[in-house]
Amino acid sequence: MITYEDYKQYLSPALSKATNLVIDHGEGSYVWDVSGRRYLDWVQGIAVNALGHCHPRVVEAIREQVGKLLTCSFNVVNYESTLKWAKRIAEIAPGELGSTFFSNGGAEATDGALKLAKAYTGRPGIIAFKGSFHGRTIAATSVTASSAHYRAGYDPLVPGIDLVTYPSADQSPEGYTDDQIADWALRQLTDLFAYVRDPHSVAAVLMEPVQGEGGYVVPPTRFVKALRQLCTDNGILLIFDEIQAGYGRTGRMFASENFDVVPDIMTIGKAMAGGLPASGVVSTPEIMAAWGPGRHGGTFGGNPVVASAGLAVLDVYAETHLLDNVNAVGSYLAGRLDELKDEFPIVTDARGLGLMRAIELNHVDGRPGGDLLEEVRAICLDKGLMTLSCGVRHNGMRFATPLNTTTELIDEGLDILHQALTTVSAREAPRHTSGATTKQAVAA
Template sequence: MKFEDYQPYLSPALAKATNLIVESGQGCYLTDIHGDRYLDFVQGIAVNALGHCHPKIVEAIKDQSGKLITASFNVVNYPTTLKLAKRLSEVTPGQLNSVFFSNGGAEAVDGALKLAKAYTKRPAIIAFQGSFHGRTFGALSVTGSNAKYRKYYEPLVGSVYFTAYPSKDICPKGFNEEQRTRFCLNELDHLFQYLIAPDQVAAIIMEPVQGEGGYVVPTKAFVQGIRDRCDQYGILLIMDEIQSGYGRTGKMFACEHFDVVPDILTVGKAIAGGLPMSAVVSKKEIMAEWHPGMHGTTFGGHPICAAAALAVLDEFQQSHLLDHVNKTGTYLKDQLVRLQKKYCCISDVRGLGLMLAIEFSHPDGTPAGDILEKVREGCLNNNLLTLSCGVHNNGMRFATPLNVKKEEIDQGVAIIDRVLSQICAK
């Protein structure tokens, strides 16, 4: 079996990172149809929180699929989905305890934008440069990580305004962390003064840690400054935690690092251990303005996905997973810093918990996406799957399982080290 034989039947719109045909997976590893085993540091793009085919998730899926596959959650209720809504409300911050289930991250973002407009009765949305929220029309309208995503699709949803996020790529060159924070908050204030009155803004949507944009971690002062402005003007704060949430940063949700509770939270990727599920979570008084029929879904709240999601939450509790993320995240970051000291082409190591990235640059400081691609190709040839990030595609992000073992980290870092020794000067 060759991918090329089937490629004519697949739309080229879905970019393929590899031509691998994978037959099975277990934990941190994938096995292709030829029996070759790959260390997977992508995990479905941060989807498999517990690795491939975790036995408790597999058991939950088998058990529920033998009872009921679906009858549509807008027609009947399922025990698994009802239990999940309650369990999810118990781990989300603040008073975020009302849940609308959907199927994927972009769909959840679309729902969050609609909810914010329904509640505030205001037309405008503010998003950030460098952001990635998805590719549906609503989510794409608030995505600013790369112009290629928006090409040929204009006009998108109207009344969307972009402001600066405190990353080195976006802010003036040479600014330190404090200066970037101040610059970006001033940019938002200027947006209110010159382009859109704050009383016309329904929501500000942000990733507490930018994902596709480069795993950029802002300062607490910046995130709290956004929260303060939302409170001042009656604007809802939407936190997109599709990638950063569910333990990835060492806390259940990344916003907890900044002591900020959003008004609306989007959750996805890791929620169901590999099955397609997402959610919009908000306060009851906000959800109360989302009247029956104003939003809907056929497959959202799927009973099998909910069963898997319950198994994920069980494992979080029983294995003290957040403690493990913080411990192994520190270890992985130390290993990446060691690589940075060894190879001049690595210009930055950043992130929280197991949401980490390294950035590649040329000696003159320009982004080295070309070097990254050589490194990723070398890693693939050495049976390691990796993933890029950043507007210049010069960042390598690490999306290991949250229960990754030290020896698996060592194996992956050793492969990267070996590849770098052949590409970058020491």
Template sequence: MRYEDYERYLSPALAKTTDLVIERGEGSYLYDVNGDRYLDFVQGIAVNALGHNNPAVKAAIHEQVEKLINGSFNMVNFPTTLTLAERLAEIAPGDLGCTFFSNGGAEATDGSLKLARAYTGRPCIIAFRGSFHGRTWGAMSVTGSAAKYRHSYQPCMGGVYFATYPQKDLCPKGFDEEQRSEYCLSDLQQIFDYLVSPEEVAAIIMEPVQGEGGYFVPPASFVQGVRKMCDEHGILLIFDEIQSGYGRTGKMWAGQNFGVTPDIMNLGKAIAGGMPMSAVVSTHEIMSRWHPGMHGGTFGGNPVAAAAALAVLDEFERQDILSNVNKMGDYLGKKLKELAADHPVVGDVRGIGLMRAIEFDHEDGTPAPELWQAIKAKALEHHMITLNCGVHGNGMRFATALNVTTDVLDEGVDILDRSMTELGY
């Protein structure tokens, strides 16, 4: 079976990073229809937090499928979904503990924007350049990681303003971390001064750690400063934890790295071990303004996805996942710095926990996406699946399973090292 034979039946709108036809998965590996094994170093873009085909998640899915696949959470309740809502309330930060379930990250983004407008009665949203929140209309309208996501769709949703996120590509050259923080908080204030009154802003939506935009970790002073400005003006703070949440950064929620609790939190990707599920989590007070019928969806809260999500939470406790993320994250960070020392084309190493990235640059420091393309192809020849990030496409993101071992990390970094060496980089 070849992808090329079926390509005419599939919309080209969905970009494909490989032509592999995968038949099964186990742990950190995928196996194609020919039986060849590939190291998956991005785990379905941070979806398979416990690796492919985790036995506990698989067993929970099978058990629930034997009972009921779906009956629509609009019509009836399911034990697994009700229990999941309770479990999320137990681990959510602050007073967050009231959940609306949906199917994908973009759905959660759209829901959170509607919720913020419904609660505040205000029309406007502030997002950040470098952000990625999804491709549905509302999510696309607050996405600022690349102009390509908006191409052919302008004008987007009205009332959206973009502030500067403190990543080095968006700030004056030579600024250190705290200078970037001050610069970006000032830029946010200028939006209030020149473009939109804060009394008209319903919410500020941000990724505590930017994902698609390049795996950039902001200074704590910046995140705390945004929280302070929201409090001063009665603006809701929405954290998009879809990629950075669920232990990816070494804390259950990325916002906890900065000591900041949002008013609304969007979850997805890793929540259900590979099953399609997402969630908007907020406080009872805020959710109380979302009256019946103001938002909805046919498949949200699916009992099979909820069963998988419960198994994920059980495995997080049983395997002490957060401890492993911190330990393996430090190990991976060290290995990547060693890699950069041996290969001058690696211009930056950054990240936190198991949310890490490297960047490929030319000698003059300009982005080198063509080097990334060559390295990606060579790594695939050596049976490793990789993925880029950043507006210029010259970053390589690492989103391994959260229960990854040093052996697997060594294998992946060795393939990357060998690929660059063979290319003369």
């Protein structure tokens, strides 16, 4: 039987592996490894398989297109499926966002969005947020701050980029309310304008409307609205990275809709094409017009096979009223996660929107519980549940189920998680401290 260890020497160690499983096939919420063992998959390609593995409509659309044409390059010719896909995206995108540049992955979309913002404004500066993740290319790494490890050894990165506080409890003074968190983060941004960066030299502010890799953090609506106004007042473009949060995961088609805010540029990816590599930069026709022919490109973006899969995904979304399921099952999941938080002292937070949810683990003495989380994940995997971490301190567990999951499947996974938390909690001996909190322990 083939194993990862037998082939590890042929692969670059740069790619971190969450498991050593060798997967043979998948269907819906499950995957099977080469030994025939079944796993409930709550990673789904890192929020890629919004309809689960091998959805029949998507598979059939791919199969039909593969039999006709793989590629001629969208730089050279047009494809019916890609043209229709662009129109469908324009129909579901918020506000006046109606023009799409297709690419292959999230980092490519990030690079494209930054180039577009600079081309339109003629300005050099970019502002991004601590806790953010936007990809692994040099430009995307330059605006990523969910782990110093991702940036280590790559200096000098792209110049003209400033990183500011994201409006989260973890990045603000302890005990702040949502309004205070919003005000704190806004103050950091306005201080940047006052002390360091002239706002009229800034092309764009790049923000995840819900942070993904950084911990599935939902910002206060007050902050998002104020940021939109601040950008408008200073001629700065607002870019929303919807690569993980978009395409229905939060219960709205795009996460920005939860805040009633429309960005100037939006990046999309992950769930777009049912498991095939796809991403896009979406903006208004006016802004896109500044990106003249030849100013950006790519060999494989807009591939007809990927576009056919993308059209099938949107068909299923519409025909099954998928967002209704996301909100209903997401609400159920939220309630169950709150129960875990109440039961287990090491579960210190449960947060999210729709089916983009996470829990956070910490030691009883306040230290970040990244080690506890890895113990929990290992037990879950041993019992047949695939999970993935998140958060700057690697102590969050994110839930990226298919969007068409059921409460029965949620219960199946949470029963395993409950067993794991019970085992790990029993090992976590109470530590008598002087009331140190997680933030105080981290600061120390």
